[in-house]
């Protein structure tokens with residue numbers, strides 16, 4: 559009863575727990591002993607598990623009922639995340655789709671888009687990817703160069719490249735931010751599109767990571783034709799649409815942390831199993847510091863939950879939770895590796911993936927430096943970073959930047 563559940567929430571938690579208890583044997587095993595190895599088999603098993611979770615009402619908890627969700631609040635979503643974590647089963651496969659892109663379509667899409675895409679997304683029949691970052695536009699997302707030009711018949715032609723695209727290798731659709739008017743300042747003249755990943759002219763190339771998995775991709779677009787109704791949100795108003803996705807990204811990473819297993823008691827259990835480590839004062843001190851940070855993240859998360867349940871949008875301070883969470887979990891990985899030794903990185907270790915994946919999470923969803931800048935400027939009121947691009951048409955920016963460098 560972490561959250562001091564109300565009687566209704568306690569009853570909901572009980573209901574979620576009972577379903578998971580009854581069905582957890584059907585969940586795919588992803589880590590440790592008996593884990594699935596083949597990437598296609600893993601994806602198929604996780605899709606099937608997502609379908610079961612969706613049918614049981616444990617996916618899209620906060621989505622409105624008319625789109626197949628439960629119409630419940632963020633607190634119920636966290637209850638589901640916590641119970642999934644406690645049951646030791648994986649969550650849904652398409653966290654990006656259901657957590658971030660679906661809510662963006664609900665907020666900005668047309669009725670046709672909502673009717674066509676949301677149901678298959680929720681049930682894992684069609685996985686989605688987020689195509690925002692480019693080789694020269696990550697932190698500075700509004701600097702994207704992928705271009706979409708409109709034809710006389712209203713259709714669009716897309717050219718450019720995205721990178722870091724998680725799940726593109728098996729996604730059916732992607733939500734893509736493109737530049738549609740380079741003569742406007744860089745945050746304007748952007749538009750969001752729904753792109754079928756099997757469209758002619760789309761090339762997907764996997765990027766293998768240190769964890770051994772290839773979750774990311776480069777995606778290239780060569781004269782990809784999109785119908786007029788592929789636009790999601792206003793033409794040239796794509797920055798507002800993207801901000802909705804980014805807000806949900808922050809909330810998904812922050813509130814989903816317990817579902818991802820970043821949990822001090824789990825670390826304590828593994829470390830406590832080693833008798834020498836259990837008695838070592840330095841190990842105990844390091845573990846206590848990690849637990850304190852994770853506890854503070856949990857309470858910051860509850861503040862976010864309170865804001866969300868009152869219909870407010872979480873402010874820039876929630877970036878602090880992401881920075882604290884990721885750094886605490888990285889330190890936990892280091893401590894586990896120190897205690898367990900090289901075994902911690904063996905193929906069957908339940909920690910190998912966490913240890914090798916976490917440094918990447920420092921960049922995903924906003925890098926540490928960018929989040930610290932935002933906290934400095936918008937929470938602490940420090941002077942803003944100098945900006946050369948304000949009000950200048952995107953097409954003239956390169957020349958202005960060159961002038962500034964040579965001045």
Ligand SMILES: Cc1cc2nc3c(=O)[nH]c(=O)nc-3n(C[C@H](O)[C@H](O)[C@H](O)COP(=O)(O)OP(=O)(O)OC[C@H]3O[C@@H](n4cnc5c(N)ncnc54)[C@H](O)[C@@H]3O)c2cc1C
Nearest residue numbers: 688689690691696697722723724918921922923925927928
């Ligand atoms: C695990 C993972 C999954 C991802 N999945 C997706 C996805 O599905 N779709 C997608 O579109 N993108 C995805 N990304 C990309 C992610 O959004 C970018 O990595 C992130 O925005 C940073 O951009 P960048 O990698 O281009 O780094 P850059 O922006 O080039 O930054 C490089 C370094 O410079 C620092 N820096 C940059 N600007 C400043 C500044 N003004 N002040 C101080 N320091 C600065 C950064 O903090 C960083 O350390 C993913 C990334 C990771 C790691």
